[in-house]
Amino acid sequence: MIRLALHQIDKKYGNHAIFSFENWQLDHGIYWLKGGNGTGKTTLFKMIAGQTPFEGSLILNDISLKNQPVNYRSMISYAEAEPQYPAFITGNELLKYYLDVRQAKSEDSRSLVEALGMANFMDQKVGSYSSGMLKKLSLICAFVGDVQLFVLDEPLITIDTAAAQVLYQVINARHAQGSSFLLSSHQELEMNHLPIKQVFQIVERQIQPC
Template identity: 55%
Template sequence: MNLTLNNICKKYGSHTVLEFDEWKINSGIYWLKGGNGTGKTTLFRIISGQTPFEGTVLLNEINLKKQPTNFRSKISYAEAEPQYPLFVTGKELLNFYAAIRKASQSDIDSLTDLFEMTAYLNQKIGDYSSGMLKKLSLICVFIGDVSLYILDEPLITIDTASADKLYRLIIEKSEQGKSFLISSHQEIDAAKLKVDGVFVIENKKVMIC
């Protein structure tokens, strides 16, 4: 996996959030640190094709702007605060993801069992607690076969046991050759997850720590 961002500029009105010449990473697990308002979510939304920007983003030489469908098929993005239609059930949402990403039911069953969500799939998402909603979003992000997983604050609102399961799942996928970009206010437990690089956004640029 090779991800390259060149000549990136992102503004909201007259406010510049990100502006840098180049940022490049290869295969691995990477942690993006930083507090609220530093631009972490904006960076992730750029890479996942969720927001317009100036510049170039390449994943394995696939250009996001020139080949958006192909590019997005290689990435799975879990937002910090997931928002889904409140009137659908968890099962309906997972079925949608399975159809789009051509995933097997056995893979979905394994994920829902892992995060102990199977018993709640027939409930409407509007009835979910914040922890259940977060676990549902993590199940969604791991459905299908992609090159790069982007996890924005994956540790918030989940309990320690679920966090440990997430760590193990990240390691398992990494051993299969998948790569990760993870943001977290909380310290990532180095005893449970070894990262290949740590970055922070300073002065609108992505810097290595």
């Protein structure tokens, strides 16, 4: 179960303010941040994942990102909207890296590799992958290990309908085991497939419920 709290947040790129809000808090659940490109979804997710600087405080389960960054990041798995990896490594080499870092067993990952139709491509170099294959690989790696909060940026783009159904099943299974999710999408999520707790949007540098 999670307790995520953002306080006194300010984020700028140069003189351009992206966010300026006092508080945003979430507990256990699956949350959807909706909106088109350029609204700040990816910036917010990178802030929560500890990948971009900002002013303010971010605390997950009483662990501060700024005071305990290693412990904080160990509780989060972040998957980018458009993942990029070194072209010379194979899918299996990347997956092994995630397994080693998170000290996880390979069984669950292997079943997801099969379910997403990636088994025949994992020994190929990532540079030969299509955008859909890269997206599937990023999702496979994101679900490695026991993670408190999954932050998935546009998880549905470039994947086919069958892969989307697999993704819904994995999200539901992990949610039932106690993990929480932040999902962004400019596409409509199939609400009948996921128990979305709340939907948010970014309006004038603020995060607002829809």
